[in-house]
Amino acid sequence: QKEVEQDPGPLSVPEGAIVSLNCTYSNSAFQYFMWYRQYSRKGPELLMYTYSSGNKEDGRFTAQVDKSSKYISLFIRDSQPSDSATYLCAMSRLQYQAGTALIFGKGTTLSVSS
Amino acid sequence: ETGVTQTPRHLVMGMTNKKSLKCEQHLGHNAMYWYKQSAKKPLELMFVYNFKEQTENNSVPSRFSPECPNSSHLFLHLHTLQPEDSALYLCASSPTADSDNEKLFFGSGTQLSVL
Numbered sequence: 001q002k003e004v005e006q007d008p009g010p011l012s013v014p015e016g017a018i019v020s021l022n023c024t025y026s027n028s029a030f031q032y033f034m035w036y037r038q039y040s041r042k043g044p045e046l047l048m049y050t051y052s053s054g055n056k057e058d059g060r061f062t063a064q065v066d067k068s069s070k071y072i073s074l075f076i077r078d079s080q081p082s083d084s085a086t087y088l089c090a091m092s093r094l095q096y097q098a099g100t101a102l103i104f105g106k107g108t109t110l111s112v113s114s
Numbered sequence: 115e116t117g118v119t120q121t122p123r124h125l126v127m128g129m130t131n132k133k134s135l136k137c138e139q140h141l142g143h144n145a146m147y148w149y150k151q152s153a154k155k156p157l158e159l160m161f162v163y164n165f166k167e168q169t170e171n172n173s174v175p176s177r178f179s180p181e182c183p184n185s186s187h188l189f190l191h192l193h194t195l196q197p198e199d200s201a202l203y204l205c206a207s208s209p210t211a212d213s214d215n216e217k218l219f220f221g222s223g224t225q226l227s228v229l
Contacts, residue, residue, distance in 0.1 A: 041222065042222050042223075043116065043118070043206070043221050044157070045219075045220065046218065049217070088157065090157075107156075
């Protein structure tokens with residue numbers, strides 16, 4: 001079983017839709033959870049960072065962690081064409097986000113049509 | 115822009131060629147990284163440099179040779195590559211590689227094709 005599973009999509013939604021992106025993981029030691037956004041022909045950029053279980057909201061984005069189910073989600077409300085990108089989940093046992101402690105999912109490609 | 119610049123943006127090379135990828139960061143960071151991104155695969159960490167010292171080599175074949183002359187510059191020297199090495203090579207930096215709550219800043223990558 002892979003450490004982090006993420007459906008690559010693609011996922012296509014109309015503008016204004018609520019988008020749900022998800023990852024599951026197998027290592028219960030993961031405590032720090034991140035979502036990166038990667039536009040075409042660009043590198044990933046950190047979008048959301050959460051620790052342990054619970055929700056974190058930032059504008060139209062909400063990150064949710066359910067450690068009991070080993071499941072994390074990113075919700076995008078009122079999706080816009082500018083949200084079209086690949087979203088990568090990442091997680092770590094350690095508080096610092098770098099090095100081999102950071103494990104990425106494959107990424108889900110999202111397309112929002114106007 | 116993220117403050118991390120990679121050149122070239124695209125590279126096509128034969129299996130017998132030698133080429134180098136360059137990364138420069140203008141963020142005053144002390145840690146730099148090489149990642150490989152292949153289609154339908156997770157980001158793979160290749161090398162980590164912290165204060166110019168290589169701290170991680172993630173079982174990368176010797177045909178990939180990193181060089182970090184100072185904290186702002188990172189190179190990846192390539193020789194006798196295989197077609198399966200075709201991928202997007204991403205450079206990243208962070209303040210250090212072992213402190214709390216630091217995030218990675220990625221460059222736009224070099225899209226490498228090995229013929």
